[in-house]
Amino acid sequence: MAKETKGHSVESRKTKLINAAIFLLLATLAFFTVYPVIYILFGSFKTNNELVRGGVNLLPQKFVMDNYIQAWEMANFSRYTLNSLIISFGVMAVSLTVSSMAGYVFSRKEFRLKSLIYNSMVMFMFINVGSVALRPLFELAVKMNMNRSLISIILISAGGGQATYVFLIHGFMNSIPKELDEAAKIDGCSFFGIYSKVILPVLKPALASVALLSFRGGWNEYILPLIFTMTNEKLRPLTVGVVALQNAGDGAAAWNILFAGSAIAIVPIILVYIAASKQFMGGMTAGAVKG
Amino acid sequence: MNSNNSFGHRLKKSWDHGDIPMWLMLVPTIFFILVMSVYPFTWLIRYVFYDYNGFKAYFVGFENFKRMTGDGIYWKSVLHTFEYAILKLLFLLPLSLVTAVLLQKRRFGSGLIQGIYFLPTVISSAVYSLIWYFIFATYNGVLNAFLQVIGIINQPIDWLGSSKTAMTAVVIVAVWGGFGNYMILLISGLAGIPSDVYESAQIDGANGIQTFFKITLPMLGPVLKVVIMLAITTAFKDYESILVLTAGGPNNRTHVMFSYIFQMVFGTSRAATQLQIGYGSVLSIISALIVGLITIVYLKISRKMDEIS
Numbered sequence: 001m002a003k004e005t006k007g008h009s010v011e012s013r014k015t016k017l018i019n020a021a022i023f024l025l026l027a028t029l030a031f032f033t034v035y036p037v038i039y040i041l042f043g044s045f046k047t048n049n050e051l052v053r054g055g056v057n058l059l060p061q062k063f064v065m066d067n068y069i070q071a072w073e074m075a076n077f078s079r080y081t082l083n084s085l086i087i088s089f090g091v092m093a094v095s096l097t098v099s100s101m102a103g104y105v106f107s108r109k110e111f112r113l114k115s116l117i118y119n120s121m122v123m124f125m126f127i128n129v130g131s132v133a134l135r136p137l138f139e140l141a142v143k144m145n146m147n148r149s150l151i152s153i154i155l156i157s158a159g160g161g162q163a164t165y166v167f168l169i170h171g172f173m174n175s176i177p178k179e180l181d182e183a184a185k186i187d188g189c190s191f192f193g194i195y196s197k198v199i200l201p202v203l204k205p206a207l208a209s210v211a212l213l214s215f216r217g218g219w220n221e222y223i224l225p226l227i228f229t230m231t232n233e234k235l236r237p238l239t240v241g242v243v244a245l246q247n248a249g250d251g252a253a254a255w256n257i258l259f260a261g262s263a264i265a266i267v268p269i270i271l272v273y274i275a276a277s278k279q280f281m282g283g284m285t286a287g288a289v290k291g
Numbered sequence: 292m293n294s295n296n297s298f299g300h301r302l303k304k305s306w307d308h309g310d311i312p313m314w315l316m317l318v319p320t321i322f323f324i325l326v327m328s329v330y331p332f333t334w335l336i337r338y339v340f341y342d343y344n345g346f347k348a349y350f351v352g353f354e355n356f357k358r359m360t361g362d363g364i365y366w367k368s369v370l371h372t373f374e375y376a377i378l379k380l381l382f383l384l385p386l387s388l389v390t391a392v393l394l395q396k397r398r399f400g401s402g403l404i405q406g407i408y409f410l411p412t413v414i415s416s417a418v419y420s421l422i423w424y425f426i427f428a429t430y431n432g433v434l435n436a437f438l439q440v441i442g443i444i445n446q447p448i449d450w451l452g453s454s455k456t457a458m459t460a461v462v463i464v465a466v467w468g469g470f471g472n473y474m475i476l477l478i479s480g481l482a483g484i485p486s487d488v489y490e491s492a493q494i495d496g497a498n499g500i501q502t503f504f505k506i507t508l509p510m511l512g513p514v515l516k517v518v519i520m521l522a523i524t525t526a527f528k529d530y531e532s533i534l535v536l537t538a539g540g541p542n543n544r545t546h547v548m549f550s551y552i553f554q555m556v557f558g559t560s561r562a563a564t565q566l567q568i569g570y571g572s573v574l575s576i577i578s579a580l581i582v583g584l585i586t587i588v589y590l591k592i593s594r595k596m597d598e599i600s
Contacts, residue, residue, distance in 0.1 A: 018499075022393055023400065029390070030407040033467065036422045037410065039433060043425075054431030056440055098323070101316040109313050117321060124328035128528055128582065129335060130549040132556050132575040135568060136334035137327065159323035166320065191309025192316070220415035222531055227557055239415045243535055246421060255425070265418045273413040277406050280413065284472065285479040 037266065044068070044263040048256035067260035075257050077264055079234060080241035083150060084219055084265075087237055090154035091218030092211050095165050098158065099210055100203060103169025104195050108181060125163040134227050141228065150235060153225050154218070161217050165210045168286050172206035173199070209283030212276055219269050238265035335576065341569040348569070355573040364543055365551060365574055369581065371458070372547040376526035378462045379469070384522060387470040388515075391477035392507060405478070408471035416468055420535035423464045427451050427536075451537050454544040461545050464532055469525070473518055480514030481507070516593050523589055527582045548578040 039058065043051060044067055046060040071077040106118060134156070141152040176199070184198045200207070222239045229235045236244070242261035245254060273280055305311055339355060341348040359365060390408060394401050411419060426434050427450035435447040450460045488510065492502050508515075530549035533539065538559060539546035555571035 019398065023398065026390070026393060026404050027400065030404045033471070034407045034410060036419065036426060037414075039426065040422045052431055054433070054436050056433060056436045098319040102320040105313050105316050109309070111313070117317070117324065120324055120328070121320070124324065127579060129575040129579045130528065130530070131553045132335060132572055133331040135556050136331045156327065159327040162320065162323050190312065192312045195316070216413055222415055222417035223553070239417045243417050243421055246424065246535070258421070259425070262418055262421055266414050269413055270410070273410065277409070281409060281475045284475055
């Protein structure tokens with residue numbers, strides 16, 4: 001092993017070897033990371049018989065679509081999918097509106113209560129009492145008859161992500177020169193007009209990040225809709241619907257539907273991720289570093 | 292008339308100045324802070340003194356606090372929280388740091404590999420925990436099948452149902468689902484290190500490992516500190532994955548503080564228990580204080596490290 005590495009060609013061969021070893025290591029880890037996803041995707045086309053038998057085969061012996069048809073028609077997954085879509089797009093719309101307005105105001109205005117509002121937003125993001133905080137919100141929603149629709153879930157999910165998205169927008173806003181606002185003001189734009197006509201178009205990259213992160217947040221929300229739909233199966237999103245099946249009856253009997261249901265719950269968000277992976281990772285960093 | 296006029300005048304002035312539109316634009320943000328943070332917090336403080344089952348609340352004074360001191364399951368769940376968080380961080384932090392350093396350099400397949408490492412982060416932790424629940428299954432799970440094929444075990448292991456292995460299984464899922472996120476944060480931190488520092492190290496003849504300890508790690512310090520703090524606070528607050536994988540079982544072996552509280556305040560589908568919301572509120576506040584304390588201790592330690600180096 002302790003060979004002399006004086007010559008240039010020997011050195012580069014050594015580097016090549018090291019690089020190959022590193023690649024092998026990284027690729028192995030990548031295989032283990034992606035394995036559960038591939039396992040569920042292929043497994044969702046296996047017959048229930050094959051799933052109950054188990055084994056190490058990744059590919060199904062016989063490809064069947066039946067699991068998806070059963071999940072979609074009998075196990076209510078069409079409904080769950082619709083609910084998940086409504087929640088995700090709702091959370092996205094609310095988050096975009098709220099955070100872009102707040103980020104704009106925080107970046108461009110000085111006023112008396114500014115630091116109080118800003119700091120309480122930060123403080124409450126760190127004081128995390130867990131799920132208990134959802135109990136009063138749930139009771140409030142029941143009192144206001146808002147537990148029969150998805151609106152309360154959308155609002156609470158968007159509110160929970162608010163601080164991160166406001167930081168993200170605020171950070172981006174600070175990099176937009178104020179001369180832009182002033183030029184628009186001279187042209188007769190109002191405070192809101194500057195926001196809607198000048199700032200929003202410039203904010204696009206940051207808005208894209210917020211859109212992606214909040215969409216993912218809404219799509220993946222679990223505890224919140226679990227609590228709000230405990231007695232109302234019709235409002236369940238995919239996450240809650242598929243996990244509820246795990247506990248219904250003797251799990252093993254419905255493995256094929258569970259596999260198809262899990263696949264339905266993860267494939268859309270994975271497709272979004274594949275289409276926009278750079279923005280996903282970029283948004284992640286921007287939000288965390290600013291926060 | 293006069294005051295009315297001046298009020299109207301003032302109104303118009305502040306509208307033109309952008310003050311009123313500004314406040315209107317802040318209404319949703321303020322609404323969220325009040326309804327989603329302030330209101331639940333005050334609600335919680337009140338119910339700390341009540342025995343509340345979701346229908347009727349009885350004032351019990353400090354009874355809930357007394358009960359907490361003698362609640363063995365809760366204090367065990369606190370211990371489990373530490374066990375879980377320490378184990379998770381022990382594997383997650385080195386893994387995300389090493390992958391970040393290796394992937395920061397452009398190499399064959401690095402884009403795809405990085406994308407795969409980040410993939411678990413975009414999936415719901417409830418659903419990926421369900422997938423792992425299948426993988427860990429005793430008789431038809433793929434993990435036992437694989438271990439039996441390569442001859443490591445003879446008998447299938449009840450990964451999630453045995454108190455010996457349940458915590459290990461939970462931690463595996465947590466590391467799998469979390470390391471890509473911190474890797475991405477660290478890669479962006481690494482990108483901030485100027486390349487001429489590396490170049491001069493190369494000229495001085497430093498090898499990869501020397502460069503890592505002498506340059507990368509110290510230069511990454513500030514980012515690393517923030518990332519570690521994020522990882523710590525997240526690890527202590529995790530419970531969603533545990534609810535799906537084991538629901539705190541077997542025999543409370545994997546109950547962390549917040550999964551125990553969740554069952555107290557909302558009940559479970561697996562075991563029907565009487566809701567104890569007031570008591571759960573007490574435990575939540577204590578648990579939040581524990582997490583806060585750990586954060587403060589970490590900040591103190593990392594500041595001390597700064598003074599030394």
